[in-house]
Amino acid sequence: MNDFLTVEGLPRAELTSLLDLSDEFVEVLARPIPKVPALRGRTVAMLFFEPSTRTRMSFERAAKALSADTMSFSPGTSSLSKGESLKDTALTIKAMGADALVVRHASTGAPWRIAEWTGLPVLNGGDGAHQHPTQALLDALTIRQHFGNLEGLQVAIVGDIRHSRVARSNIAAFSTLGATVTLVAPKTLLPVDLAGWPVHTAAAIDEVLDSDVIYLLRIQKERGGASVLPSLPEYVSRFGLTWDRFARMSSDSVVMHPGPMNRGVEIAPEVADHPRSLVEPQVANGVAVRMAVLFRLLGGEADDV
Amino acid sequence: MFLGDPVPSVMGSEDIGRAIRRMAHEIVERNEGADDLILVGIHTRGVPLARRLAQVIGEIEATTVPVGTLDIGLYRDDISQRPTTALAQTRIPVDISGRAVVLVDDVLFTGRTIRAALDALIDMGRPRVVQLAALVDRGHRQLPIRADFVGKNLPTSATERVWVHLTEIDGADGVAIEEGP
Numbered sequence: 001m002n003d004f005l006t007v008e009g010l011p012r013a014e015l016t017s018l019l020d021l022s023d024e025f026v027e028v029l030a031r032p033i034p035k036v037p038a039l040r041g042r043t044v045a046m047l048f049f050e051p052s053t054r055t056r057m058s059f060e061r062a063a064k065a066l067s068a069d070t071m072s073f074s075p076g077t078s079s080l081s082k083g084e085s086l087k088d089t090a091l092t093i094k095a096m097g098a099d100a101l102v103v104r105h106a107s108t109g110a111p112w113r114i115a116e117w118t119g120l121p122v123l124n125g126g127d128g129a130h131q132h133p134t135q136a137l138l139d140a141l142t143i144r145q146h147f148g149n150l151e152g153l154q155v156a157i158v159g160d161i162r163h164s165r166v167a168r169s170n171i172a173a174f175s176t177l178g179a180t181v182t183l184v185a186p187k188t189l190l191p192v193d194l195a196g197w198p199v200h201t202a203a204a205i206d207e208v209l210d211s212d213v214i215y216l217l218r219i220q221k222e223r224g225g226a227s228v229l230p231s232l233p234e235y236v237s238r239f240g241l242t243w244d245r246f247a248r249m250s251s252d253s254v255v256m257h258p259g260p261m262n263r264g265v266e267i268a269p270e271v272a273d274h275p276r277s278l279v280e281p282q283v284a285n286g287v288a289v290r291m292a293v294l295f296r297l298l299g300g301e302a303d304d305v
Numbered sequence: 306m307f308l309g310d311p312v313p314s315v316m317g318s319e320d321i322g323r324a325i326r327r328m329a330h331e332i333v334e335r336n337e338g339a340d341d342l343i344l345v346g347i348h349t350r351g352v353p354l355a356r357r358l359a360q361v362i363g364e365i366e367a368t369t370v371p372v373g374t375l376d377i378g379l380y381r382d383d384i385s386q387r388p389t390t391a392l393a394q395t396r397i398p399v400d401i402s403g404r405a406v407v408l409v410d411d412v413l414f415t416g417r418t419i420r421a422a423l424d425a426l427i428d429m430g431r432p433r434v435v436q437l438a439a440l441v442d443r444g445h446r447q448l449p450i451r452a453d454f455v456g457k458n459l460p461t462s463a464t465e466r467v468w469v470h471l472t473e474i475d476g477a478d479g480v481a482i483e484e485g486p
Contacts, residue, residue, distance in 0.1 A: 017391055024392040028379070033428045036379035066379075295379075 003115050004293045005124045007133045008172045015140065015176055018292055022141050025288040025295075029065065039068035042298050045098035046072045047090070047114070048125065049105040054259060054283060055125050055134070059102045062290035068298070071098060086110065087117050094118045100298055103127070121297040123290075129163045135258055136169035137289040140177055142282050143213060146254055151178035156208035158184040158239055159217030159266050162191050166258045167217060171199055182208055184239065188228035204238045209248050215256045216241055216266045232265055239266065246271045254278050316457060316480035318472075321440065324456030325354070328438055329361035331454050332407055339366040341404045341433065345373040347422055348393040350411035353473035354440055358409060373397035375408075380421035395425070402430035407454075411469040413439035416450035441480055443467050 007015065028036055044063040048056050056072075063070045073093065084092075086105075093101065100121040103111040108128035115122040126132040143150055155174050161167045161183050174181050175198040182200040183190065184207070194201065202208050219235070229235050236242070241255060246268065249255075255267070255277045263269045271277060316324070336342055339362050346355030352374050359370040376393040408422050419437060426435060438454040443461045457480070461467060464485025472478050 021391055024376070024395065027395055031429055036428070037424070038379040038381075299378075 001296055003111075003122045003124075004133055004297060005111055005115065005122065006131045006172075007136045007169050007176075008131070010172075010176065012176050012178075015137075015173060018137060018289070018296065019141050019144060021292040021296065022137065022285070022289045025065075025291040026141075026285070028291070029284075029288055035065050035067060037067045038295055039063070039066040039298050042066075042068040042099045043097055044068050044070050044100050044102060044294065044298075045093045045096075046070060046125075047093065047101055047103045047105075048073065049075050049086075049103075049110070050126070052104055052125065054286065055104065055132075056102075058283070058286040059123070059125065059134075059290050061287050062294055065287065066291055066294055066299075068099075068294065071096065086114070090114045090118050094120055100294065123293060123297070126165055128165065130165050130168060132165040132169045133173075134286065134290050134293060135166050136173035137293070138282055138286040139166075139170055139215070139256060139258070140173045141285045141289055142256065142278050143174075143179075143254075144177075145281065145285070146278065147212065149178070150174060153179040153213060154182070154208075154211040155179045155213040155215060156182045156184055156202070156205075156211040157215045157217065158205055158208070158241070160189045160219050161185045161217070162189050163220045164217050170215065171197060175199070179213075182211070184208055186229065186235070186239070205241065205245060209245055210250065212250075212253050213256060214241060214249070214253065216261075217258070218260065218262055219265060236265060241267050241271050243268045243270050246274070251276075256282060259283070314479055314481045315459060316441075318478035321456070321471075321478045321480070324440060325357050326361055328454045328456060329358050329365060332358065332436070332438065333362055333365055335436070335453065336405050339363075339368055339370050342407065343371045343373060343397075343399055343401060343404050344407045344409055344438075345375050345397065345401075345422075345426070347408060347410045347418060348374060348376045350469055350471050350474060351375075351409045353471045354411060354438075355407075355409040356473075358407075358438065371399050373399075373401075375422055375425060377418055377421035377425055380424045382417060382421065397429055400430055401426065401432045403433050405434045405436065406432040407436045407438050409438045411440050411471075412467050413437070413442045413450075413452050413455075414445055414467075416446045416448035419450050420448050440469060441467055 060070050102123045102125045103114050104125035105127050108130040111122050111124040111127050157167050171181050184202045257279050344355040344359045346352035355372050359372045362370050374396050376395050378392045436453040439452045440456040441459050442455045443459045445463050466483040468481045470479045
């Protein structure tokens with residue numbers, strides 16, 4: 001594996017092997033000293049051309065827990081505002097001695113281009129509405145920790161599917177791992193064409209309350225998600241996970257959300273804080289899966305020692 | 306490449322059994338019992354060896370000796386020279402602080418694995434003492450490390466390979482030397 005750009009097309013064995021590796025980093029993060037020397041002397045550069053709190057901090061934490069050094073970049077304070085091209089920015093950071101790049105960009109495909117230009121291992125930290133592969137890994141790990149396996153699980157993904165790279169990545173990962181995925185959204189928030197997607201659809205959240213996992217997505221105002229809705233109260237009435245609806249779900253089921261949450265819109269506050277909400281484990285697992293991917297891309301193993 | 310192949314076998318199943326029983330007695334003698342003992346097997350073949358030693362020590366002392374497992378993949382000094390594989394499980398069932406830890410490995414060679422294992426252990430706590438048990442010591446150390454308990458000292462040339470096979474992993478017990486290239 002030279003890059004980690006997408007989960008689409010990743011075979012089940014590869015996904016499972018990354019999740020197994022992540023389990024070992026969950027163990028490392030639980031140690032009194034949650035740090036290992038595996039990537040000492042390596043430098044990971046964070047190129048976030050789009051705002052991010054949790055993904056960026058999670059990658060930084062992951063890199064540092066592996067003893068790698070990190071360099072950061074944010075578009076507002078960089079030479080991008082002086083008109084430097086994406087390519088020149090990437091090559092400049094390579095010349096400074098970065099060993100791997102974590103790239104988030106509003107444009108689909110930007111991480112692929114940067115991988116071509118630099119020849120460095122690139123980790124996709126989210127590109128447009130396209131892919132967010134480490135999110136899919138951390139969600140799959142969280143579900144696996146809870147249920148033991150994704151095989152045969154019913155997973156409903158509810159909300160703004162059209163603008164969601166999280167949905168695209170999770171659909172691929174969950175279905176490869178054997179879960180059945182149902183998308184629930186107003187027609188205006190579904191992709192125009194679902195042909196070839198390994199999913200079912202439902203028109204209201206009430207139809208999927210028997211799922212093992214309800215995965216809620218944020219209405220993405222910055223990608224135009226709110227403008228295609230008649231009103232937020234109407235959205236809540238058909239798609240919001242209210243306390244009343246949560247009470248009708250099985251006591252073995254769980255609720256997930258990639259964050260940041262709009263409490264009171266897609267998820268009721270008391271549902272978000274319930275023990276069957278896996279939002280906090282999701283965030284904690286994010287560090288472990290990013291350690292796994294960084295180690296897979298930058299680490300190595302020798303024979304006779 | 307083993308039992309049945311034309312390589313000299315240097316230990317058979319009974320030899321390994323006897324060596325383990327002797328090492329178990331030595332561990333008990335050195336530690337004046339097994340009260341605060343934990344055996345930590347280094348993946349891959351250190352793990353079944355640690356379990357066998359713990360079994361025998363448990364019989365000698367009429368107690369249960371905890372066994373941990375350790376993968377030193379995150380502590381190697383030669384990372385990036387080879388493609389990665391998965392990490393095996395690291396599980397230490399008790400707090401090692403204040404305890405006597407016996408690291409267990411199949412073959413002691415350069416000492417680099419043990420160096421990595423020591424670093425890993427020290428990140429997990431502060432053992433009272435760390436000792437090393439190896440089924441085979443084949444020499445050629447590259448670091449100032451020695452074993453406290455050795456099943457068999459096996460003079461080798463640096464280019465030879467030493468194969469340890471254990472029933473739990475390989476289906477049969479045996480130790481053999483393969484000629485170098």
